[in-house]
Amino acid sequence: MISIPAVPAAAQERSVPAAAIRQKTDIPCPHPAVAKPAGIPPRPVPPPDDPVNSAVGGPALATHGLVVPAGAKQPPAVTATTWMVADLDTGEVLGGCGPHVYQTPASVQKTLLAATVMDKLDPKQTMTVVRGDLDIEVNSSAVGLVVGGKYQISTLWLGLLLNSGNDAANALARLAGGGGADGVAKTVAAMNAEARSLGAYQTHALTPSGLDGKGQFTSAYDLALIARKDFANADFRRYVLTKAAQMPAQPQLKQKGFQFQNENKLIFNYPGAMGGKTGFTTVARHSYVGAASRNGRRLVVTLLGAEAHPLRGWQQGAALLDWGFALPKGASVGKLVTPADVAQQNATTNARIESTTAAKSAVPSARASSSGGLPMMPVALGVAVVLAGTPLLLLLSQRRRKRPARKVR
The missing domain is CATH 3.40.710.10 (DD-peptidase/beta-lactamase superfamily)
Incomplete structure (x- = not known):
């Protein structure tokens, strides 16, 4: 969960219109027509979607479906339940499938x-x-x-x-x-x-x-942030x-x-491979993090909840990397936030909380000096600041694009 002080749900709803966070209809992600193995244990029940955290890096990322740049070629069909491709250097998110959806790592x-x-x-x-x-x-x-x-x-x-x-x-x-x-x-x-x-x-x-452990989760977006530091x-x-x-x-x-x-076969078979990490449990299924360099670009792919057929995890990663490298530079649907973004947001939110607390503490003295029953303006203003200041710096930290992001069918 987010580490900064919680903002009331009402404030989140007012400051983040539902249409900006989640489209009514998610665009289905392309998957191969293969049957899942029998006998897979049920996955742990994830926490409910958080409308603010699900949009970290940009509102287009708050989807359980597919999000790719306008005009982009359809990404390859993979068995991974969720995935994302991002630029390690610029932080641009090139595309993904449910990038903020909770998964087992x-x-x-x-x-x-x-x-x-x-x-x-x-x-x-x-x-x-x-x-x-x-x-x-x-x-x-x-x-x-x-x-x-x-x-x-x-x-x-x-x-x-x-x-x-x-x-x-x-x-x-x-x-x-x-x-x-x-x-x-x-x-x-x-x-x-x-x-x-x-x-x-x-x-x-x-x-x-x-x-595996009860309550243990991650997401494709989170894994890309972690991989960027690694x-x-x-x-x-x-x-x-x-x-x-x-x-x-x-x-x-x-x-x-x-x-x-090394169990990561990407380094043996993919030109420009930088390495990564494989994963598997019977509950989580196959997960993968991999990176590669090509023509001056360094991309990372993260995927979760995959099956090994018809392609193994690293092969699905390789196919998504190929797709990402084929996109023009600057193509983007969002941004990888940085630790500096997070620290700034925490400081800003804490300052707003302190300001609101100070305003509330002034209520008794303000009432004692007021004889006309007028509205307590410092409190009203303080609450308005909190409502308007829901932690959206991370959501909006992506820079402006030449071409708008869209979800393609």
């Missing part, structure tokens, strides 16, 4: 762990694995850490990002949280704070790894482009070393 949540703590841990530091680091769901993804084993932090990051090791996620989270029994919980709290600071208001983490980090870029890495032997534990591979 699976292992792409590890990108939020990286965005939160990668700069806080020395990659050359050696750590020792404890039993709690291996407290992960049975048969879930693990890179093969052993209790008592000694590993460099850089090896843990490789195990996390290449092999999606949930054991590595626990170890990194514990260390970043101080190394104690409450280290993971502290880091998860930091991840949620990081999401809010980025403007990723649909994101709420319960685990550092993305293993790809600004040179260590992250180096890790996710690594094709294979070596897990060191642990002779004191009679454990041999072994090699593990």
